[in-house]
Amino acid sequence: MTGVGGRSEAPGGTDAALLAAAIAATPTGIVISDPALPDCPIVFANPAFTAITGYGPDEVIGRNCRFLQGRDTDPEAVDRVRRAIAASRPVTVEMVNYRRDGTRFWNELRIAPVFGADERLSHFIGVQHDVTARHRAEEGQKRARRAADRANRTKSDFLATMSHEIRTPMNGMLGTLSLLSETGLSSEQRAYAETALRCGQDLLAIINDILDLSRIEAGMLRLGEAAFSLADTLRAVLDLAAPAAAAKAIGLSVMIDPALPPVLRGDAQRLRQVVLNLVDNAVKFTAIGGVTIRADAAGAVADGTLQLRIAVIDTGIGIPRAVQARLFRRWTQADASIAGRFGGSGLGLTICRRLVKLMRGAITLESEPGHGATFTVTLPLAVAHTSTTIPPEGRILPTPTPMPAATETARGTGQGARILLAEDSRANQIVAAAILRRAGHVVTVVEDGEEAVARAAGGGFDLVLMDVQMPRRTGIEATEAIRALPPPAGRVPIVAMTASDLPEDRDRCLAAGMDGFITKPANAATLLAAVTGTLAASTPAVSTDAPPPSGLIDDGVVAEMEAAVGAVRMPQLIAIFAEETESRLARLGQAIAACDRATIAHLAHGMRSAAGTFGATALTQAARALEQCCAEGNEAALRGAYAPVPGLAVASLAALRARTTSSGQDPTGS
Ligand SMILES: Cc1cc2nc3c(=O)[nH]c(=O)nc-3n(C[C@H](O)[C@H](O)[C@H](O)COP(=O)(O)O)c2cc1C
Structure with a gap:
């Protein structure tokens, strides 16, 4: 054979x-x-x-x-x-x-x-x-997998929708609680209101985590792609984490390799979320020492892309090796040994890992018990040309794009802004209107898009705050209709307020002609920052007569100071502070122009310390960021850090003066 x-x-x-x-x-x-x-x-x-x-x-x-x-x-x-x-x-x-x-x-x-x-x-x-039997078994498995995927997607869709639905009433609830805690309550009542507010905020954080994870799992999370400043993004993390670090008296710093390109392309918001999560955890578990964010390049720039490396280094308690492997898994929180370390929903690190993976990057951990921990995120990002304009979504706060002045705005006239608030939720109307009125603005409330267009057509508004989901006409439709009006009514700045923070929704708002975007639930500081920012952007001249945005001054600190020195001395002290600040500002401007780091650091340090004494929180943070930047940042970062300082100084002084005037004191001290 x-x-x-x-x-x-x-x-x-x-x-x-x-x-x-x-x-x-x-x-x-x-x-x-x-x-x-x-x-x-x-x-x-x-x-x-x-x-x-x-x-x-x-x-x-x-x-x-x-x-x-x-x-x-x-x-x-x-x-x-x-x-x-x-x-x-x-x-x-x-x-x-x-x-x-x-x-x-x-x-x-x-x-x-x-x-x-x-x-x-x-x-x-x-x-x-x-092999028919094997094929049948494989088919069965495939069918089961498809059914499981479908069920998982349905569950994730459900969670995403529900979480979104929950955020809207939460907005009303948290806003009302925050207003309640500012009314004349007994100390016991205030403690209850503040506890309820804190619990509500924790709940909101958990809902946001669930929303994020279910969006990622349902494949619904689309990453944004825009030019952004890495220094701005990391400074935002620093600002947000600073109060917790300060409360524990630990250091918090950022070191950016000056060789890094100042403008990159990617999803700054998601990058900030990842780094903030890591920094929050690090702060939580560091009792002595501090937390450092270090950014550099993990490799040379190739094809216009850079491997950005951000390490969050803490001197905390460290994480045992056995626990490290389980750390990024979902629901790790159930493990009692880690529950202490990572509070909240226990989803934070899982979300970080999934987000970094979506950004085609990786996240690693090095730690030894007793010797702190270092979480390192490495991800590829395109390098943007230095002259690239950073769009609003690439910035830290919902900063609206500048547009020509529609009318003589509030800042120009020195009066409170005339704001048209279009919002269908009764609770949200009350909260937003109360926050705005308290800040000195004049608010007209309408309940749907149709009415918003009719009122806007009549003119006389400096700004429109526009809910997106409204009956009769959506916020998008109403904006398009307003933009079709002849100037000046058609040019009024419009800021979207929506319970969704999906990039595509944000894009739709901007495409419809809106100038800014805030996500509900928005707290007083965010709402007022958006209003002030939009008004400032729509007015060429900045007047110091503008109503002071709230959140600038920590009333508790001022009250303590008043108790310590006596109310009569306050105006005099504020006058001295004002004089010092103005002199520092003038010298700071010169030092920035000359890029004289030593002088900038010295002046920023002085400003930080004085502002801290007077409870000028935002100015303290800005001065601190500027001071840190002198040691770590490049020239562009330095200028970026300096940018908000003069405005905040002027606004803080105005707020402090207004405070003493309203309590019957003469701010000149005479
Ligand atoms: C030894 C041998 C065994 C084959 N057994 C099968 C068979 O079991 N089933 C089948 O569909 N085709 C079988 N074929 C393939 C077909 O006979 C044929 O080669 C194929 O269909 C491609 O040629 P055609 O385009 O001329 O049809 C076999 C071919 C050879 C040479």
């Missing part, structure tokens, strides 16, 4: 009858066909072939094996077989075949050329194996 499946000879002296018996007993189908005959017909078929196909040897000998094929046979598999046979090569395919009774089966077919002693092609051998 000739060799089978290759060029080797059959073992010399093998008994032909034994080989025939073995082939007859083989439990897989075997056929031999002869390529020397027309259409390569079958010349031999074993009993297993009959068992699999239902065709007896007499019915198949002399026919080409293709008669087993039918409607569901994959033509591509047949083509592979055809090409292998033409090239005298072995081939393995799986294809649908049909039995004699017409039923389908999956045939795992292996064909090999058989060469004669003269090394010429003599026959083909085909081995058939019925």
Whole structure:
């Protein structure tokens, strides 16, 4: 007998009858066909072939094996077989075949050329194996997986929708509680209101985590892509984490490699979320020492892309090796050993890992118990041209794009701004209107988009705060209608207020002609910052007569100071502070122009310390950021850090003066 499946000879002296018996007993189908005959017909078929196909040897000998094929046979598999046979090569395919009774089966077919002693092609051998059962099992598994995926998506959709729905009433609840705690309450009542507010805020943080994770899992999270300043982004993290670090008297600093390009492209908001989460955790677990954010490049810039590396280094309690592996897994919180370390929903690190993965990056952890921990995020980001304008979404706060002045705005006239508030939720109307009125603005409330357009058409507003989901006309439709109005009514700045923070929703708002975007629930500081920012951007001249934005001054600190020095001395102290601040500002401006780091650091330090004494929180933070920047940042970062300082100084002084005036004191101290 000739060799089978290759060029080797059959073992010399093998008994032909034994080989025939073995082939007859083989439990897989075997056929031999002869390529020397027309259409390569079958010349031999074993009993297993009959068992699999239902065709007896007499019915198949002399026919080409293709008669087993039918409607569901994959033509591509047949083509592979055809090409292998033409090239005298072995081939393995799986294809649908049909039995004699017409039923389908999956045939795992292996064909090999058989060469004669003269090394010429003599026959083909085909081995058939019925793998229908395996296919059925695989199909079943696939179906189950698809069903599970569908169920998971439905669950995630449900969670995403519900979380979104929950945020709207939460907005009303938190706003009302915050207003309540500012009314004349007994200390016991205030403690209750503040506890309720804190719990509400914790709940909101958990809802946000769930919303994020379900969005990621449902594949609904779209990353933004815009130019952003890395220094701005990290400074925002610093600002947000600073109060917690200060409360524990630990250090918090950022070190940016000056060699890093100042403007990158990517999703700054998500990057900030990741770093903030890591910094928050680090602060929580550091009792002595501090937390440092270090940013540098993990490799050289290639194809305009850089591997950005951000390490969050703490001197805290460290994390045992056994716990590290479990740390990024979902619901790790259930593990009591870590529950203490990571408060909240326990989803923070999982979200960080998923977000970083979405950004095509990686996150690693190095830690030893007692020796702190370092979380390192590495991700590829495109380098933007230094002259690139940073769009609003690339900035830290919802800073609106500047637009030409619509009317003589509040800042220009020195009066409170005339704000049209379009919001259908009663609770949200009350909260937002109260916050705005308290800050000195004049508020007109409308309940739907139709009314908003009608009122805006009448003119006389400096700003419109526009809810997005409203009856009759959505905020988007109303904005488009307002933008179609002739100036000045059609040019009024519009800031969106929405419970959604999806980038596509934000894009829709901006595309409709809105100038800014705030996500509900917005606290007083965010709301007022958006209003003040928009008004400032829409007015060329900045007047110091503007109503002071709230959140500038920590009333508690001022009250303590008053108690310590006596109310009568306050105006005098404020006058001294004002004089010092103005002098520092003038020198700071010169030092910035000369990029004189030592002088800037000295002046910023002085300003920080004085502002802290007077409870000028925002100014303290800005001065601190400027001071830190002197040691760590490049020139662009330095200028960026300086930018908010003069405005905040002027506004803080105005707020402090207004405070003493309203309490019956003469701010001049005379
Ligand atoms: C030895 C041998 C066994 C084969 N066994 C099968 C088989 O079990 N089922 C099948 O669909 N095709 C089988 N074929 C493939 C077909 O006979 C044929 O080569 C294929 O359909 C491609 O050629 P065609 O385009 O001329 O049909 C076998 C071919 C050879 C040479």
